[in-house]
């Protein structure tokens with residue numbers, strides 16, 4: 237598997253970035269962190285837009301930057317999608333896209349399998365928009381065109397800087413499925429800047445977590461979400477995501493059953509093929525603990541788990557539990573009082589009652 241190796245140092249008055257990690261050149265790496273943590277600065281370094289930097293960037297054996305090399309932006313084979321789509325206003329959508337095709341770099345790294353205009357129009361649902369101009373498009377439509385335009389340059393790496401941040405909830409919901417499809421259907425690694433846990437859980441394969449210009453952690457998405465020594469597991473809205481497969485539908489009760497490694501959960505009926513891979517989100521505050529398998533409960537999802545960790549939560553009345561289920565992990569927030577009265581301890585086998593499970597990706 238091709239890889240990406242990066243290391244950057246930037247020094248500005250009042251801010252310094254010092255980040256290094258290696259990752260697979262595949263899937264979506266979310267650059268996640270609070271405002272001002274350096275996410276955009278890191279993307280700009282990768283794009284060659286930060287001039288006064290010391291850095292290294294190697295992708296699939298190709299060096300874009302090191303002590304001896306520093307390719308200018310136009311020689312780095314990247315597609316860049318910004319918060320606001322900056323389409324060429326005097327050109328129709330189709331001409332914007334054809335302009336990108338003309339800028340395809342040859343020989344392209346994807347030359348064996350170049351991205352075609354027709355395919356891109358279809359993937360991003362643009363066929364009805366081709367004759368329109370930027371001013372006639374909604375924010376979500378403009379952003380879809382911007383993504384198509386970035387893809388059509390046949391990039392070796394796609395950089396996306398909060399591409400949904402300027403969109404309303406409706407446009408976000410409209411565009412997310414397209415991003416999921418791109419992630420599943422394209423062989424282009426994506427660095428995706430976001431500070432929305434929802435987006436990250438839905439889209440990311442791995443997370444690089446930044447804080448004050450430093451890398452706190454980097455790894456598979458659920459590993460980072462459930463590491464109790466990291467800030468994400470301490471959030472009130474902390475969640476885990478677990479990958480599973482659709483096993484059956486129950487039309488009578490409008491449910492879809494998803495098998496995880498350690499058990500089966502029911503979610504509201506979805507249009508997902510039996511056998512298809514899905515990702516579910518389990519919010520820590522929706523998970524309670526029982527010592528015996530509850531019989532008389534309205535909660536459908538009861539999973540056998542082992543308590544892997546017990547940590548204090550920011551709210552002194554609460555604890556964060558990390559629960560293990562056959563190699564999958566998720567979190568539970570419960571009160572100290574409950575933990576004490578149930579006699580909970582690390583290594584104990586208990587039952588997790590999960591009040592609601594959300595389907596995040598299919």
Ligand SMILES: Nc1ncnc2c1ncn2[C@@H]1O[C@H](COP(=O)(O)OP(=O)(O)OP(=O)(O)O)[C@@H](O)[C@H]1O
Pocket residue numbers: 248250251269270271272273274275276277278431
């Ligand atoms: N052109 C610039 N000149 C000087 N300082 C800058 C410049 N751009 C950003 N900064 C500072 O660098 C730091 C990192 O900013 P950066 O935009 O990389 O953070 P971010 O994590 O992307 O934040 P956000 O989520 O708000 O976009 C901040 O302290 C910011 O004020």
